[in-house]
Amino acid sequence: MLPALVLFAQVAAQDPSIPFEKYQLPNGLTVILSEDHRLPQVAVDIWYHVGAANQVPGKSGFAHLFEHMMFSGAKHIGPSPFKILEGIGTSAGAMANGTTNFDRTNYFEVVPATELPTALWLESDRMAFLLDTLDEKKLAVQRDVVSNERRQSYENRPYGTAELRKCDLFYPKPHPYYDCVIGTIAEIQSASMDDLRSFFRQYYAPNNASLAIVGNFDPAQAKQLVEKYFGAVPRQADVTVPNIPEPQLPGVVKETVQDQVAKIPRLDLGWVSVRQFDPDEAPGDVLAQILAHGKASRLYQELVQKRQLATEVDGDNDTAGQGGIFGLQVTVKQGHTTQEIAPVVDQILDDVRKNGVTAEEVDRAKRVILAGMLRRIERIGGFGGKADMLNRYQTYLGDPGYLSKDLARYRAVTPDAVKAFANKYLSTDHRAILDIEPAGSAQGSK
Numbered sequence: 001m002l003p004a005l006v007l008f009a010q011v012a013a014q015d016p017s018i019p020f021e022k023y024q025l026p027n028g029l030t031v032i033l034s035e036d037h038r039l040p041q042v043a044v045d046i047w048y049h050v051g052a053a054n055q056v057p058g059k060s061g062f063a064h065l066f067e068h069m070m071f072s073g074a075k076h077i078g079p080s081p082f083k084i085l086e087g088i089g090t091s092a093g094a095m096a097n098g099t100t101n102f103d104r105t106n107y108f109e110v111v112p113a114t115e116l117p118t119a120l121w122l123e124s125d126r127m128a129f130l131l132d133t134l135d136e137k138k139l140a141v142q143r144d145v146v147s148n149e150r151r152q153s154y155e156n157r158p159y160g161t162a163e164l165r166k167c168d169l170f171y172p173k174p175h176p177y178y179d180c181v182i183g184t185i186a187e188i189q190s191a192s193m194d195d196l197r198s199f200f201r202q203y204y205a206p207n208n209a210s211l212a213i214v215g216n217f218d219p220a221q222a223k224q225l226v227e228k229y230f231g232a233v234p235r236q237a238d239v240t241v242p243n244i245p246e247p248q249l250p251g252v253v254k255e256t257v258q259d260q261v262a263k264i265p266r267l268d269l270g271w272v273s274v275r276q277f278d279p280d281e282a283p284g285d286v287l288a289q290i291l292a293h294g295k296a297s298r299l300y301q302e303l304v305q306k307r308q309l310a311t312e313v314d315g316d317n318d319t320a321g322q323g324g325i326f327g328l329q330v331t332v333k334q335g336h337t338t339q340e341i342a343p344v345v346d347q348i349l350d351d352v353r354k355n356g357v358t359a360e361e362v363d364r365a366k367r368v369i370l371a372g373m374l375r376r377i378e379r380i381g382g383f384g385g386k387a388d389m390l391n392r393y394q395t396y397l398g399d400p401g402y403l404s405k406d407l408a409r410y411r412a413v414t415p416d417a418v419k420a421f422a423n424k425y426l427s428t429d430h431r432a433i434l435d436i437e438p439a440g441s442a443q444g445s446k
Contacts, residue, residue: 027235028207034214042215043381044119045108047391050203061183064100068142075129088115103321110381113216124229147185161259205236212387214380246323253432258439267338268434273324283421284317289365356419
């Protein structure tokens with residue numbers, strides 16, 4: 001018999017899993033239940049399979065606009081869902097919110113366990129009865145809110161204009177990711193009542209959604225509540241998930257972008273990467289960590305510490321359902337230029353392509369990535385919590401229990417896999433090079 005200490009070590013080394021039960025209502029709503037009785041709370045998290053991927057030319061930003069419309073009220077909950085949630089002890093914005101990305105829109109709240117019926121009632125009312133209260137006044141208000149968000153988050157935010165430009169470069173029309181998730185102000189302002197009614201009926205339906213409930217609840221009671229509040233919501237026509245060929249850059253695309261950067265230029269490099277959950281995604285994520293995350297990263301060590309040409313580095317393997325961008329950003333130190341930095345970045349990348357990375361670098365990067373994934377499941381809901389994770393796996397893979405496989409694919413990354421990713425995707429002949437300069441500067445105005 002093994003000593004108790006050895007047995008404990010074996011148990012501790014096992015990856016966690018999230019126990020769940022998954023079933024489907026007759027109207028097509030997928031329901032995921034996961035008990036967690038540590039706190040007297042419950043998380044309700046609903047994902048609609050609609051995002052920028054479902055938009056058509058001339059109607060950008062619709063999914064994000066509808067995220068806002070869903071907070072403008074519905075037939076029974078009245079004009080302010082947040083007031084209801086605040087009244088039962090939920091902090092609006094922190095534990096009750098919604099987000100839109102390229103492929104999905106989600107809404108979530110964490111409420112006292114006794115208020116599960118309230119949270120389900122609220123979400124079902126928005127799903128079934130939003131159009132009953134939709135009018136020109138509400139639409140006008142939310143069009144202006146979203147237009148102002150574009151100005152604040154992109155047009156007037158440092159380096160925001162460059163983010164918009166990257167969407168257009170990597171996802172040229174007619175790809176639906178063009179104009180990013182936010183869309184253009186002109187097209188947002190032109191959205192009509194008929195447009196929104198049609199968009200809502202097509203995508204905000206039970207058969208295009210999944211509902212995750214995580215926390216301190218009784219499963220039998222939760223099933224009764226789900227049936228009570230969602231069972232009568234009518235099914236709509238099935239939605240086909242887009243499968244759009246990923247565009248490729250024609251070669252080296254080099255541009256100077258004028259931005260609100262207050263005399264602090266930035267070099268922004270991008271390559272076409274892979275879709276989310278592609279076999280090459282994990283090595284790409286590890287490489288991004290090695291190159292540009294933290295003070296031990298290669299770019300930070302060389303450009304910030306050693307040469308003192310930059311003040312900040314960052315990078316991500318940003319993947320989505322219909323494409324991905326591997327990006328590196330280097331913020332220039334005052335008195336230097338992007339032209340000084342670019343050759344150094346190329347040298348570092350060339351070394352990775354030729355000589356690879358070390359096992360120590362890979363292990364360190366994997367620890368950071370895995371720790372981030374494991375921290376997420378400490379919370380039952382909210383941004384990236386357990387309920388959100390279950391819904392993410394369901395929406396993209398049809399498997400809410402993918403966590404153990406997800407952890408395993410990162411644990412399996414090797415130095416050879418990282419080197420192979422660099423050689424396969426980070427070509428010097430096909431990439432975008434953006435010199436981000438202060439608006440109105442001599443270099444930026446060329």
